[in-house]
Amino acid sequence: MRATVTTDDPITSGLQDLFVRHAPAALRLAYCLSGDREGARDLVQDAFVRVAGRFRYMRQPDEFDAYLRRTIVNLHASRLRRLKVERSSLAREAALPVPAAVEEEHEVRDEMWHAILGLPPRQRAAIVLRYYEDLSERQAADVLRCSVGALNQLVVRATANLRDHIGEEAR
């Protein structure tokens, strides 16, 4: 979807164009990482503000995609770290009965999707970057700020975890 926004201020107009151009792909990436629609929306907003706020889009316009992607992945990882602090309260909430509507929604989703969302954040990011974003090993490693070897380790561990998970579900 492409939103039409007009403004007289060239900087504001340029930023809006930038957002319109990059938001759809960024939202899909954020959703694949988080599995949460509202969370993905916030993630993209925050990442865009961070990257464009530092004028990076002016210095290297061609790199904006890469900057935004990296910022989304990093922001998502740091949000998950913050959530760990609230783990005890989340655990209490998880013990509560699941509302019927949510249960139905979950049924629609497939096992693999659930399994991917259950992976540790960096393994999930590695999987999404390699198999959804179709980044090369080098590009994915750059986004995760790790070596190619470390990225491959993440991917191997992630696929092993998914295989185990799917296998257990099948049993």
Next chain:
Amino acid sequence: MNDLEHEIRDALRRHEDDAPTFDASDARRAVDRTRQRQVLNVAGVGICTLVFVIGLVAGLNALGRDRFPTALDSPTVLDRPCPSPTSVATPRPDDAKVRDYWPDTNRNPPGLYSWDGHGDMYHLEGFMHNGYSHRPGEVSIFIGGDPEQLIPHRGQCAIVAGYEGTYRRFIGKRSPSLHQSSLDWDDSSEEWMVDIQGTTVTITLAADPRTPEAQVADAHEIIDSIYVDPQDNDLGFRLIFTVPTNDWDSG
């Protein structure tokens, strides 16, 4: 790509349609927040730059002060108005200990020396320097007297030997009172000018940039120690001062 990897890719692709879409309000909100962030970032960079520049200037000033003591170091430099000259005691010398002459061209022992309007055997102006120190650089003291010399208004108030005068510091050039001296460097110098009983006494300290701080400190100590001893001579007084080490001579 193996089956599992295909399955992973398919699962992710199947769910991309679940991803949220955005509308104009999303773009507006993002742009508004970005503009705020840009303003904050620019302001932050400006403040950081300002702090850095202030720190740099302060650091350079501090280095300069370390290298060449400030006006407040010696002998006594005060904000105006100066205290009355009579409020500062003029000690009476122990005549037996005072040498009735300026340090000569040989190595001189530490102790009390005097200036009565004449320097060493070659000069009317008193000149001495750290000639016998193991020096990488030279520091010199000049004392001259001239009844007709006017004291400049520009400068800081200073008390020398109990009398009110003016202190000036010259950075990167020699004091005007040194214009005829044979110094072969043009570094910073300090100058005290004071009216003592109708004679303008000019004391100048000039230091080679390589001079160790301890040697410069000795020079200030000598100037600090100056006091007036009334005499029956052309000036009507002599200046007595303490030379702290045997490094000093007028050669």
